[in-house]
Amino acid sequence: MTTENLELAKSHYQIGTTAFENGQYREAVENLEKASTLLGINTRFAGEVQIWLVNAYEAAGHSEEAINLCQQLSRHPHYEIRQQAKRLVYILKAPKLNRPKEWMTEIPDLDIISDHKSKTVITSQTKKYTSKQKPVELEYIDLSTVNTQDNRFVWVALIAVGLTIFYLVW
Secondary structure, three states: OOHHHHHHHHHHHHHHHHHHHOOOHHHHHHHHHHHHHHOOOOOHHHHHHHHHHHHHHHHOOOHHHHHHHHHHHOOOOOHHHHHHHHHHHHHHOOOOOOOOHHHOOOOOOHHHOOHHHHHHHHHHHHHHHHHHOOOOOOOOOOHHHOOOOOOOHHHHHHHHHHHHHHHHHO
């Protein structure tokens, strides 16, 4: 493996992991596959790339490919990669639980709305919201009516704190 291939693989790996973390799983799979083909199979870095590829496969909905790759990685020469692969196989093969519909929150697909329509909808909603609000009236307090006489509470509290600190130090 040449240093040029290694640098190219690192670049694809970086792009793939960033795409994965941003939820762009198809792009992550493409870049991680490219990085994986450029690397030797038995290196630690190649194992890390393939572990990321397993996660990207699963996130992209390619569960069978993820499980197959994970099973191959469970025979990897590096101990850490083998252990991660074994844990991932266990997780990927676990039965899927059915969640009740009321536990789920449905997020609408905003891609269907064009940019112009979305700006119109947001603007009209903002206007409706602000028109319902009543103006806030500030209440002014006449300071001459406020009782400013010392009730010695501050001194009692300071003495109590001082005694507590003295007790804890002693």
